[in-house]
Amino acid sequence: MRLSKLGEFGLIKKLQKKIPAISPDVITGIGDDAAAIKVPKSRILVTSDMLIEGVHFDLSFTTFYQLGHKFLAVNISDILAMGGEPKYFLVSIGIPEKCDSENINELYSGISAIARKFGISIIGGDTCASKNGLILNGTLIGNVKHRTINRSGAKAGDGIFITDTAGDSAMGLFLLLNLKQKIKRCESEKAGIKFQGISLECRNVLSLVKKHLMPQPVHLKNTHRVTSMIDISDGLLADLGHICDESRTGAVIYKEKIPLSGELLSVAKKLGRDPLDFALKGGEDYILLFTAPVSYRTNAYRIGEIIKKGRYIIDSNGRKSRFKAEGYEHFKNSE
Amino acid sequence: MRLSKLGEFGLIKKLQKKIPAISPDVITGIGDDAAAIKVPKSRILVTSDMLIEGVHFDLSFTTFYQLGHKFLAVNISDILAMGGEPKYFLVSIGIPEKCDSENINELYSGISAIARKFGISIIGGDTCASKNGLILNGTLIGNVKHRTINRSGAKAGDGIFITDTAGDSAMGLFLLLNLKQKIKRCESEKAGIKFQGISLECRNVLSLVKKHLMPQPVHLKNTHRVTSMIDISDGLLADLGHICDESRTGAVIYKEKIPLSGELLSVAKKLGRDPLDFALKGGEDYILLFTAPVSYRTNAYRIGEIIKKGRYIIDSNGRKSRFKAEGYEHFKNSE
Structure with a gap:
């Protein structure tokens, strides 16, 4: 389906159903001004990574599913490198006209699959139009397991x-x-x-x-x-x-x-x-x-x-x- | 200065000096795989906003300083709308060739000024090259003051x-x-x-x-x-x-x-x-x-x-x- 038919809010509703928050610690997930989460420990880890079409990836090499996987994987890698446990993911996505809702659906399938594997809840982000190419920004929040490793x-x-x-x-x-x-x-x-x-x-x-x-x-x-x-x-x-x-x-x-x-x-x-x-x-x-x-x-x-x-x-x-x-x-x- | 001379790591070092972490609760700020922060309360708020040149802003209308201000302001607005207190900001930025280090410096001045006003620490993000236009993604973490308002x-x-x-x-x-x-x-x-x-x-x-x-x-x-x-x-x-x-x-x-x-x-x-x-x-x-x-x-x-x-x-x-x-x-x- 063309995104112009679905619209921003239609797309968000659709994605929201696709990626239910796994953790009981998510108080407010996607769909409000900000997400609200309970944090069990007093320290948290946060990392943010931007992936830009033509710089970080080429859609003629990667499927949307693979891209979704890698997008979350690189953020998980940063949390693991601090000795942390990845927990909550925010997805900002700038979508160019050439992408339709099936493409975005496949991207989210890739994100969801690895999210489930690591027990990560997708709690929010931003969805907007892009004039030039697909743009992804992920922010991953993690718990500190024992201590942070710098x-x-x-x-x-x-x-x-x-x-x-x-x-x-x-x-x-x-x-x-x-x-x-x-x-x-x-x-x-x-x-x-x-x-x-x-x-x-x-x-x-x-x-x-x-x-x-x-x-x-x-x-x-x-x-x-x-x-x-x-x-x-x-x-x-x-x-x-x-x-x-x-x-x-x-x-x-x-x-x-x-x-x-x-x-x-x-x-x-x-x-x-x-x-x-x-x-x-x-x-x-x-x-x-x-x-x-x-x-x-x-x-x-x-x-x-x-x-x-x-x-x-x-x-x-x-x-x-x-x-x-x-x-x-x-x-x-x-x- | 041209960014090709300064390089990614040179730019990050420069910006790091410009935006010291204000809060004593920042354990690890910019420059590691992820930021680590102490969270005083057991609930936190998180919001993420993407701004794309040509979609959300036009560099012939706005100065880089104003853009930096607005970039953080729109995220602050989301945290305030949940009844929260904005605390920690992560800045992802995709920089096109036309921007030099003075432009980015000015952008960060705009971010820093409103960050100081609200007592917000800039704790991390991502810096990369963009082929088409300037891309900003901000993630703002806030404390819940009394309760979350949905x-x-x-x-x-x-x-x-x-x-x-x-x-x-x-x-x-x-x-x-x-x-x-x-x-x-x-x-x-x-x-x-x-x-x-x-x-x-x-x-x-x-x-x-x-x-x-x-x-x-x-x-x-x-x-x-x-x-x-x-x-x-x-x-x-x-x-x-x-x-x-x-x-x-x-x-x-x-x-x-x-x-x-x-x-x-x-x-x-x-x-x-x-x-x-x-x-x-x-x-x-x-x-x-x-x-x-x-x-x-x-x-x-x-x-x-x-x-x-x-x-x-x-x-x-x-x-x-x-x-x-x-x-x-x-x-x-x-x-």
Whole structure:
């Protein structure tokens, strides 16, 4: 249905039914001037993320469902990175004329699915028309589980850990940007796909693309001894740089300790690319990077140590080189 | 300075210095994955508003300072309409290439000035590049002062009140849209300005335009007996309609009881327009519309009564007619 027929208030009513507030702590949900919620603890966490069509996403690559998923996932990732529990989500959406109510419905289905998985209630936001492209802004409120974990607590001697393989999302984006519409031929998962004359396995391509389009944030169960934490959105080196900046420390990481997925290794090898380039500088992994005493028991991968000063990366031959915080930065990268 | 020189992180650092967190309850402010705040009461209010260039504002009419003011003011208005006290603000901003760091600095000056006035701390948000026009999304968190006041509590027999004159903002917008750049000649405030051959007093024009560009939200001191409340953003009739919808009541209002400013009366008269058209259907007044028992002592203007069923407007001759909820609605009005 065209939105001009449904109107703003019609759309809000429709969405309101689609996304009932899950939590009994929601006193007033969507449809009043502001939402009212009960907060069980005396501290809350709040994060806000804006996604703009043409800057953060491309509707020829992502479905509305996937976009809805990622939109909430990136906010969840921020709350998890503070050691929090995501609870309440506000959705502001600027809708261009080309989008109809089915598109928006699908977007909300994607939001709702991951919201349910994490027990998040959608409590409000704003719905308006946009002249240029789809615009999303999400605000996620979380409870503090035990204590807040900042970027600033790392100490020399701490181990540096990451919770999952890095670089898959960046390779997924690289494949999307280069294969474009050709990627749709991959849907059977059995066939291969040609990339500049090289044949890639569809299974690998689809897995990497999915990591980019539908990141799955995972919380760290035991944060008791964690000294600092961040989610990898700008890139491993860039985000480790943020921890060093805020903690006033240095860091050393070992190339061979960075966990890489079989899919990334296979595709990078075929393309003659260094998979570590994707893992170190890629970004949008939405996995957690944290520091803790080296004796900390965890399933996460230990990739290096916090040191007093300097930022170094050591390769498999023991060669040491300095690293800069390379990663995505708005405005700068646009030149 | 060009933002490409400063970069995202340089800009954030610069803004961070500009807008220190006022409240001692801010545990973690701008610069981490999420903000952490102490909440003194067990209930909080949250509202989120998106402003898009070309839809909500026109940079040829408004300065960046005025825009910053209005951006926070519209969010404050939503928290006040729930009977709350605004406390913490998150600013997401999508910045197009045409904006430089001075523009953004001025925008933040406007935000900071009204934030200080209301004791609001700016605790976070998101800063990114936009391909098309400036995009703002604000999320404001407030404390509940005594109780939350919803749209749904109006009862037959209650009086209907508004806190200030209505229609000034709509007339201000009308003048802006028609006078455009000519309005700048008005800056001396002494001269007159020609509008389709009619001479208007600059003093009046500037006052009305200011009401549109820099609305000043005012809270209602005593909300003890208030049964429902909303801020007038869509228009008096439309917002009264929202109260009737949510409260399942009707309403009757008296044309001659609607408070109108001297400026609106004077300009409307000269232009041969009915000032009530602006007051009833205009919107963006950001004043409060509320219901309370008729015996409620208040400085606000009583403009009618809640009745069981039907929506009526009565003119000075006692003639009764039905009204529809006319006002601005996204998507619908774009056709």
